[in-house]
Structure formats: structure tokens, C-alpha cells
Amino acid sequence: MSEFGALSRAELARRTALAPSTISTLTADLLRDGLIVERSETPVPAAGPRGGRPATLLALHRSAGLVVGIDFGKTHVRVAVADRAHELIAERSKQVDPDQRSATHIKVAVRLVHAALESARANRDQVVGVGMGLPGPINRATGQIGDSAILPGWVGVNASKAMSDALGLPVSVDNDANLGALAEWVWGAARGCNELAYIKAATGIGAGLITNGRPFGGYGGTAGEIGHTIIDPSGPICRCGNRGCLEMLAGTPALLAALQPTHPDITNAADVIARARDGDSGCARALTDSGRAIGTALATLCNITNPERIIVGGELGAAGDLVLDPMRDALHRGAIRSAGQDVTLCQSTLGERAEVLGAVALALTRLGHALER
Numbered sequence: 001m002s003e004f005g006a007l008s009r010a011e012l013a014r015r016t017a018l019a020p021s022t023i024s025t026l027t028a029d030l031l032r033d034g035l036i037v038e039r040s041e042t043p044v045p046a047a048g049p050r051g052g053r054p055a056t057l058l059a060l061h062r063s064a065g066l067v068v069g070i071d072f073g074k075t076h077v078r079v080a081v082a083d084r085a086h087e088l089i090a091e092r093s094k095q096v097d098p099d100q101r102s103a104t105h106i107k108v109a110v111r112l113v114h115a116a117l118e119s120a121r122a123n124r125d126q127v128v129g130v131g132m133g134l135p136g137p138i139n140r141a142t143g144q145i146g147d148s149a150i151l152p153g154w155v156g157v158n159a160s161k162a163m164s165d166a167l168g169l170p171v172s173v174d175n176d177a178n179l180g181a182l183a184e185w186v187w188g189a190a191r192g193c194n195e196l197a198y199i200k201a202a203t204g205i206g207a208g209l210i211t212n213g214r215p216f217g218g219y220g221g222t223a224g225e226i227g228h229t230i231i232d233p234s235g236p237i238c239r240c241g242n243r244g245c246l247e248m249l250a251g252t253p254a255l256l257a258a259l260q261p262t263h264p265d266i267t268n269a270a271d272v273i274a275r276a277r278d279g280d281s282g283c284a285r286a287l288t289d290s291g292r293a294i295g296t297a298l299a300t301l302c303n304i305t306n307p308e309r310i311i312v313g314g315e316l317g318a319a320g321d322l323v324l325d326p327m328r329d330a331l332h333r334g335a336i337r338s339a340g341q342d343v344t345l346c347q348s349t350l351g352e353r354a355e356v357l358g359a360v361a362l363a364l365t366r367l368g369h370a371l372e373r
């Protein structure tokens with residue numbers, strides 16, 4: 001159960017090849033000593049259908065240690081605390097200014113971690129691992145965040161060391177889309193699926209990939225930078241030096257810029273989505289265009305990696321079918337038939353918490369927890 005969160009007695013018997021009567025005796029001893037606890041169902045970090053029959057499950061007691069997840073987005077820091085039975089026990093978030101220095105963001109995160117631990121009536125000494133997500137490619141060799149227009153104050157910073165120094169705890173870092181993929185795989189819309197891509201569609205557009213049941217980061221950790229797929233070679237110049245990258249055409253700033261002349265009062269993706277749902281055809285059109293552009297890039301992704309499922313998250317993923325329908329159309333138009341037929345495109349079930357839950361999952365994997373479902 002240290003590996004899988006919480007298991008029933010029958011599942012424990014199956015995995016250990018011990019007789020059910022032996023499992024009953026052993027678990028009774030562990031329960032009496034307070035080393036494990038009984039649960040009526042598996043921990044669920046977000047809303048969504050789970051299926052299966054409810055069973056009494058056994059999980060490690062909180063005294064086995066806590067893990068912390070930290071997620072930085074363009075305008076937020078989000079923190080989650082979970083136990084080693086994979087149960088979420090506290091969450092905190094705060095808005096931040098994206099143009100501030102990384103040291104300022106780190107101070108905010110440290111305060112949130114302490115507040116979350118306090119609300120869980122826990123302290124830092126109980127924390128055995130910390131995972132952290134940032135919106136940009138993380139160099140595996142140096143631990144530095146590469147080019148990031150999303151959080152410019154972090155470029156060149158050794159993120160793992162900086163946060164580790166501030167917290168006094170070891171910190172593992174990964175790209176936010178990779179963490180979204182991890183969370184959806186363990187707890188969300190990609191459970192039970194070992195070939196998947198998670199798309200974080202927000203200010204930037206990134207993909208997290210899991211292939212053959214393992215996160216795929218490429219040689220240096222940059223795999224999945226789908227936002228810099230060239231969609232329109234004569235399009236606007238991107239920060240990466242190319243023209244017409246997906247991010248320039250389909251990211252939130254592009255939508256807001258396209259709507260500026262007719263909808264000058266709209267300043268964020270949530271407003272675009274709300275107005276589109278209210279029947280505003282201009283806002284619906286902006287979301288359609290974004291979905292089509294992302295779908296075109298996903299067609300190529302499908303041809304190359306042949307995923308079973310693509311989960312769409314980020315603030316634009318929250319538009320649901322308003323972006324997913326045009327995305328599906330473009331994907332099926334652009335992908336070869338077999339790759340298109342194999343894939344199911346669906347909305348994130350973890351929503352805006354996908355990345356911070358992925359940071360929790362990253363910390364658990366670094367402790368040796370096997371998270372495959």
C-alpha cells in the first residue's frame with residue numbers, strides 16, 4: 001500500500017500472494033498499532049466518476065510522512081499537502097505578479113506551504129518530499145528553467161536548489177504540463193491508460209507525454225514543447241524566433257488580442273468562455289480558432305506518438321467542447337486515419353488543480369511510490 005495509496009484486503013492478498021486469513025491477522029495487528037488506517041473508499045483529489053464497488057481499504061497512517069506539491073502558473077502559486085496514502089489534506093493558493101523575481105515567488109510559496117501544513121495540524125519535520133511545477137522547459141542536467149516568457153524572473157534560476165534552500169527540504173522540479181500528465185494519469189481522466197498526452201492550454205501551450213507507462217521527457221527534458229509547432233509560416237514572430245508558432249495563434253494572449261477591437265472589456269480566458277457560453281459569437285469564434293490550431297498540432301503529435309488518450313487542461317481546456325470539438329475536427333482532418341481512430345480527446349477532470357496534484361505525484365514517485373494505475 002506504500003506504493004499504491006490504499007488497497008483492499010483482497011487486493012493485498014493478491015499482490016502479496018499471502019492467504020486471506022494471514023492478511024486479516026497482519027492487518028489487524030497493524031491497525032491496532034496505528035500504523036495503518038481503514039478507509040471506505042480510495043482518496044479522490046477531484047470530482048469525477050470513478051466506477052467500481054466501494055470497499056474497505058487500508059492505507060498508511062499519516063505518521064509515515066507527508067508530501068508537498070507546489071505549482072507556479074503565470075499569475076498564481078498553488079500548494080497542496082498529501083499523505084503517503086495519496087490523500088490530499090490541505091490546499092492553498094495565491095495570486096502573484098508574473099513579472100516579479102523568482103525570490104519573491106518563492107517567498108509566497110514558502111508562506112503557503114507553512115499555512116497549508118498548519119491547517120493540516122502538521123509541521124515541516126513531517127514532510128518527506130516536495131514536488132514543484134514551473135511553466136517552462138526544465139533542463140535535467142542543470143535543473144535550470146530554460147526560456148520562459150511566462151515567468152521571466154525564473155529564467156536561468158536553479159529552481160530546485162532555490163526552493164530547496166528556502167524550504168530546507170529536498171525539492172524535485174518538472175515542467176507544469178509534464179506534471180498535469182502525471183496527475184491525470186494517476187487520479188484523473190487518463191487512469192488506466194499508458195499512452196497519453198496532456199495538453200496545458202493557457203498563456204503557453206505545452207504537452208506532457210506518458211509513453212509505455214512512463215513519463216517521457218526526451219534527452220534533456222524539453223519534450224512536449226508543442227506550443228512552438230509552426231502552424232502558419234507567415235504568422236506573427238514568436239519569442240522563440242520562429243513565425244506562426246501554435247502558442248502565438250492559440251494561447252490566451254492571442255485570443256484576447258483577437259477580441260480586443262470588439263470586446264475591449266474582456267481581460268481573461270474565463271471571461272471569454274463565460275461570454276461564449278452566453279451566446280457571444282465573437283468569443284465562441286476565438287475559442288474555435290484556438291481549438292482548430294491546437295488540433296492541427298495534435299494531429300502531428302498523434303502521427304508521431306500514437307496516444308490512446310489526449311487530455312486537455314489549462315484555462316482554455318476549461319472551455320470544454322467549445323474548444324474540444326474544433327480540436328477534434330482538426331485532429332481527425334490532419335492525422336493519418338489509424339492514429340486518429342486510436343485517440344480519444346477529453347477534457348481534464350482535475351481542472352486548474354492538475355499541475356499541483358502532479359507536483360504531489362512527482363514527490364511520491366521520488367519516494368519510490370509506483371503510481372501506475
Ligand SMILES: [Zn+2]
Pocket residue numbers: 227228229238239240241242245247
Ligand atoms: Zn515559438
